[in-house]
Amino acid sequence: MNIHETAELEEQYQQYLVDRSVQQVKKYYLDSKHEIDFGNMILKKNRERELHRTFYPGVWFKMNTSPYQMQLHAKINKIQIDNQLNDYIFPVVLAPIPPPKSVATTTVLKPFIEISVVQWVVPNSTVKQYKYATMLIQEFHFKVDLMFLTALADMFAAKVSDEQAAKLFNVNVESIEKPLSDLVETHSAQEQKNFYDNLHLGPIKIHVSFSMAGSDTTALPGILSTLVQGVGVTLTDVNDVVFRLAFFEREYQFFTQQQLTSEITAHYTGQALKQLYVLVLGLDVLGNPYGLVVGLKKGVEDLFYEPFQGAIQGPGEFAQGLALGVKSLFGHTVGGAAGAVSKITGAMGKGLAALTFDEEYQKKRRLHMNKKPQTFSEGIARSGKSLVMGFVDGVSGVVTKPVAGAREEGVEGFFKGVGKGMIGFVAQPTAGVVDFASGSFGAVRRAAEGQNEVSRLRAPRYVHQDNVIRPYCRAEAEGNRVFKEIEKGKYAGTDVFIHCEEVVPKHEFLVVSNHRVIHATKNDLFGTYSVQWKYRYENIDAFTPTDKGLEIRLKKQNKKVMGMFSTNEVVRKQIFIKDPKRRDRLIEILESQHKKL
Known part of the structure; x- marks a missing residue:
């Protein structure tokens, strides 16, 4: 079955499982015309x-x-590398790009990487002869930011002691004193040449994205650090720049392992250097004009190619191909133009955010911008919120920044806060306007092109306070993600995550930290988590199980009414959890934290 039929069949099967769980009987169809009997597994x-x-x-x-x-x-059917940092620009580093819909209806699912090697076994010979060696890599995207590369370098950086450095230095000095012929003879003796009848590495198509946002420029003095970051972010960010590297092929030649590696590296390096203009013309600050022109060309091609492909199969497929061609042309023209404006304004917004001197604001903005909306209305709503919050944060920062600076650094911090507040008063509303324009045009582009953003396969691993790496737990990881996103990470800096109970799937959560209990709900339109109520443990009297779940009883509070009468009011909060095991486990966790007081 082709890719389209396989995906639709799987979707219908998942719906069948849901319907069967609630004892609902209905008929299922493939392409709305072929009946499927999942009970007997017959099409x-x-x-x-x-x-x-x-x-x-x-x-x-x-x-x-x-x-x-x-x-x-050998085959690697699918691979995806996620960015597991909490503060990120791109959530997914590497992932295959799905084929166009027209291709998906005619081809079967292909592996991401496929390698095939045939080696002759030649008796009484040390030379290996490869009759056939080929490797094919499908189209993929590669998205990295400087924070991810820095974290990766820190993880693999090897610490060299002074003694090891001295030994390595002496070895280098000795190799300099030896004649070059000795080194050549040594390497020639160590490596054995192999014979390749047919060596073929397929062409590579890579979609590259890179960002310097959030990079560490603290080594630079004062305001120069912020200016370099702001200008660097604006002028160096690229998004979805396409590199097309031609195939590598050699026939009937001898190579050592080092020679072969050198030939392949030189080939693909040369191919990349020839396309440096793509990198320059793909800068976000220019709106990626190269991508816009290539998209228009692809849209015109699809307008003629898709109906022709459909006409070969039949009149119904011709109509479907015509619809795909018109949609592709519309998506690449309207979506491409909107995407160009979105990228220009997005690059300006990053630069303005860097010039606010407010790291907390920059981090919140990054987290907000990295959550890609799923629908057009959601994209417009989030863009409107960015506009409003830009003005709110800018105005409120005039008061809050000096107070926060005085609390942390005294008089010096107060004057720093005054400076940050005044700059933010201008820069944050401006950045909000620019982000509104960028988000709105981005929503138009996604709606026109019908793009689906690749998301993480799983949330980042939760590491406990003891820093011991334990087996991955999806419940802990998802709970910690929700905890860090509640009110834009308000409690992540003061509390330690303990547990998260999903009361209503994907909507209502009870989050337990070491200081408080938080009842939060998710706003599907904005993708944010808001607090319905929260209580510290010192204000809680007891946790009591009930038939429907559990009850949280607060301590009596003497509240004055009209400034005269006092009432001994007891507040009770009900949490509905049907499963007794989940309820009892949650009560056990809550009581363990309550007893630590």
């Missing part, structure tokens, strides 16, 4: 055909050997 297409639901393993490997040859066939 009625021209005739009854048996269905077998299976899956592609992440890595597939096969090797055959005989006295005369060795065959190796």
Whole structure:
């Protein structure tokens, strides 16, 4: 089955499982015309055909050997590398790009990387002869930011002691004193040449995105650090720049391992250098004009190509191809133009945010901008919120920044806060206007092009206070993510996450920290988490199980009414949890934190 049919069949099967769980009986169809019987796993297409639901393993490997040859066939069917930092620009570093809809209706699912090698076994010879060696890589995107690269370098950085450095220095000095011929002979003796009848590495198409936002420029003095960051972010960010690297092929040649690596590196380096103009013309500050022109060209091609492909199969497919062609042309023209404006304003917004001198504001803005909306209305709503919050933060910062600075650094901090407040009074509302324009045009682009953003496969691992790496727990990771996003991370700086109970799936949560209990709900339109109520443990009297869940009883509070009468009011909060095991476990966690007082 092709990619389109496989995806639709899986979607119908998941719906069947949901309907069966609630004992609902209905009919299911493939392409709205072929009936599917999931009970007996039969597809009625021209005739009854048996269905077998299976899956592609992440890595597939096969090797055959005989006295005369060795065959190796390996596949990496799908791979995705996520950015696990909490403060990020791009949530996904590497992921395959799905094929266009027209291709998905005619081809089967292909592996991301496929390698095939056939080696002749030559008796009484040390030379390895490869009859056939090929590798094919599908189109993919590669998105990195400077914070991710810095964290990666810190993780793999090896600390060299003074003694090791001295030994390495002496070895280098000795190699300089030796004649060059000795080194060449040594390397030649160590490496054995292999013979390649046919070596082919397929062409590579990469969508590259890079950002310097959030980079560390603290080594630079004073205001120069902020200016370098602001200008650097504005002038160096690129998004979805396409590099097309031609195939590498060699026939009937001898290579050592080092020579082969050198040839491949030189080939792809040369290919990349020839396309440096793509990198320059793909800068966000210019609106990626190269991508806009290539998109227009692709839209015009699809307008003629898609109907032609459909006409070969039949009149119905011709109409479908015509619709796909018109949609592609519309998406690449309207969506491309809106995307260009969105990128220009987005780059300006990043620069303005860097010039506010407010790291907390920059971090909140990054988290807000990195949450890509799923629908057009959601994109417009979030852009409007950015506009309003830009004015609110700018005006309120005039008062709050000096107070916060005085609390942290005294008189010096007060005057720093006054400066930050005055700059933010101008820069933050301006950044809000620019972000509103960027988000609105971005929503238009996504709606026109029908793009689906790639999301993380799982939330970042939660590391406990003891810094011990434990087996990954999805519940802990998702709970910690919700905790860090409640009111834009208001409690993440003061509290330690303990537990998160999902009361209503994907909407209502009870979050337990080491200081308080928080009842939060998710706003689906803005994608934010707001607090319904919160209580510190010293204000809580007891946790009591009930038939419907649990009850949180607060301590009596003497409240005066009209400044004269006092009431002994007891507040009770009900949490509805049907599963007794989940309820009892939650009460146990709450009581353990309550007893620590």
